[in-house]
Amino acid sequence: MRLLRMVIVLAALAAPSLAFSDLSSVALAKEEQPQPPADFVPAESESQEQIPAMPLLGAAYGFIWLGVFGYVWSVARRLRKVESEIAALETRKR
Amino acid sequence: MIVMMALAGTMFAAAPFLIDAAPQEATMGLVYKIYFFHMPSAWMFLTAAVVAGVASFRLLFLKRPRADHWVIAAAELAVLFGAFTLVTGPLWARKSWGVWWVWDARLTSSLMLFMIFVAYVLLRKYGGAGSDKLGAGLALFGMANVPFIYVSVNYWRTFHPPTSVVPKLPVEMGIPLWFCVAAFTLLFIILLRLRARLEHQRDRVEMLYLAEDEA
Amino acid sequence: MNAFARIVWFIVKKDLTVEVRSLEILSTTMFFAVTVVLMFSFGLVVDGRPLNDVAAAILWVAIAFSGTLALGRTFERERHNDTLRALLLAPADRPALYVGKLLGILLLLGLVELVLVPLIGLLFNAPVIEQGVPLALLVAAGTLGFAAVGTLFAAMLVRARSRDVLLPIMLYPMTVPVMIAGVRGTAALFQPTPDAAVAQFWLSLLAAFDVVFVILALWTFEPVMTD
Numbered sequence: 028m029r030l031l032r033m034v035i036v037l038a039a040l041a042a043p044s045l046a047f048s049d050l051s052s053v054a055l056a057k058e059e060q061p062q063p064p065a066d067f068v069p070a071e072s073e074s075q076e077q078i079p080a081m082p083l084l085g086a087a088y089g090f091i092w093l094g095v096f097g098y099v100w101s102v103a104r105r106l107r108k109v110e111s112e113i114a115a116l117e118t119r120k121r
Numbered sequence: 122m123i124v125m126m127a128l129a130g131t132m133f134a135a136a137p138f139l140i141d142a143a144p145q146e147a148t149m150g151l152v153y154k155i156y157f158f159h160m161p162s163a164w165m166f167l168t169a170a171v172v173a174g175v176a177s178f179r180l181l182f183l184k185r186p187r188a189d190h191w192v193i194a195a196a197e198l199a200v201l202f203g204a205f206t207l208v209t210g211p212l213w214a215r216k217s218w219g220v221w222w223v224w225d226a227r228l229t230s231s232l233m234l235f236m237i238f239v240a241y242v243l244l245r246k247y248g249g250a251g252s253d254k255l256g257a258g259l260a261l262f263g264m265a266n267v268p269f270i271y272v273s274v275n276y277w278r279t280f281h282p283p284t285s286v287v288p289k290l291p292v293e294m295g296i297p298l299w300f301c302v303a304a305f306t307l308l309f310i311i312l313l314r315l316r317a318r319l320e321h322q323r324d325r326v327e328m329l330y331l332a333e334d335e336a
Numbered sequence: 337m338n339a340f341a342r343i344v345w346f347i348v349k350k351d352l353t354v355e356v357r358s359l360e361i362l363s364t365t366m367f368f369a370v371t372v373v374l375m376f377s378f379g380l381v382v383d384g385r386p387l388n389d390v391a392a393a394i395l396w397v398a399i400a401f402s403g404t405l406a407l408g409r410t411f412e413r414e415r416h417n418d419t420l421r422a423l424l425l426a427p428a429d430r431p432a433l434y435v436g437k438l439l440g441i442l443l444l445l446g447l448v449e450l451v452l453v454p455l456i457g458l459l460f461n462a463p464v465i466e467q468g469v470p471l472a473l474l475v476a477a478g479t480l481g482f483a484a485v486g487t488l489f490a491a492m493l494v495r496a497r498s499r500d501v502l503l504p505i506m507l508y509p510m511t512v513p514v515m516i517a518g519v520r521g522t523a524a525l526f527q528p529t530p531d532a533a534v535a536q537f538w539l540s541l542l543a544a545f546d547v548v549f550v551i552l553a554l555w556t557f558e559p560v561m562t563d
Binding site: 080083084086087088090091094095098099102103105106109110112113116117119120 | 154155158159162197201204205208209212213215216308312315316318319322323325326329330332333
């Protein structure tokens, strides 16, 4: 049962990689930048061409997905080990 | 717990579609969509830090030994979500600002808070016996330090503090953002309880061994 | 003298007595601080001229590094003879123990700084004499902040494993405001036209930090040191 729960969460977290195969974006919207520090002027990047966005986006989401997945797996693994140890100890007690 | 996990699962499954449907941003195009995971990560990072601080206080001053489980869990999550924030931030910055990193108040303060929690995790792992109280002291000091870190870093670069820009988001962008915040919050709660449970079970094993020895 | 002050004085006297006999920690820490200054100078002086504000930075880094070493070794001495446990077992007010050790460290670092500051003045033509009073205040406030946190952590770590590396790991992120304030304040004083207002700002930040963290350390010393 516990394992099933884990699988549900992990599979759901795998979904983002599917979503980004569809790149059709909606119309442009006029919007102010969410988080610029007011005293910082963006530096001129040496390459005036656009830095491709997709690798950055993919890396960001991928990192988070891997991180959550890895952490959940690590905690689940240790939990299972400890709980089997508890079960063994409790049967020994009887 | 099961309900929460199922809910979190579905939310995270739905998130990419909501994110994809959000409009492109005028100057930053596609890459700003990192924000939908970056901001909730940052919030969870700070939440984890506060939880760790509160639990440390309970451990040291209210003498509740089991609070230690929550300190460990929260500190590890602070490192986890802190890492998310500090990785996705520069990835976004690279495109939108042209540089990976700037030494502004918010970034540097976040980095320092992150370092404090990494120090906590290292202390618990390698410090040996008694590290629970030490770690709690460290976490408490970390909490007390946040305003000082922020003020000093804020005034460090230039003497004049920058004004912060409160983002005004149109509804189309607000929806995926707050959806992700909710999903991350749920995830945080689940992970916190899971990790604390691990510590609790470890304690039980110890007690069972002790009981065996005595028998 | 009330009980608290008596214990504090007792501890300071004990540490002084032990140290005066060999002068081991003082002399080695002082020499270490000097080598740190020189090492950084080699890295940061270009074409025979120091980069801007480097003198201030080097001073504070040297204080931080040698302070960490001094803290570690002072408590190592306690650990070696298990005197800390004896002190804890004694019917003494725990915070008094903390204050006693803190004063000892401050004394030690103060002596080191008496050598470091003129050295910086010499090597970098920094106006350490003209800016003597504000500089002394800055250095004192910063050292107090650093030592306040450091004494607590070092005491906490006495019985921990890997304590040598864990002390800087825990201490440095925590004392970032002290470093920033110290360096920026000192740099403001070392400028061709010294900026007293800026230095004053950083001094007040340091003072606030000192007050908060000494009080916090006094509060947490007891619960953290009891098993």
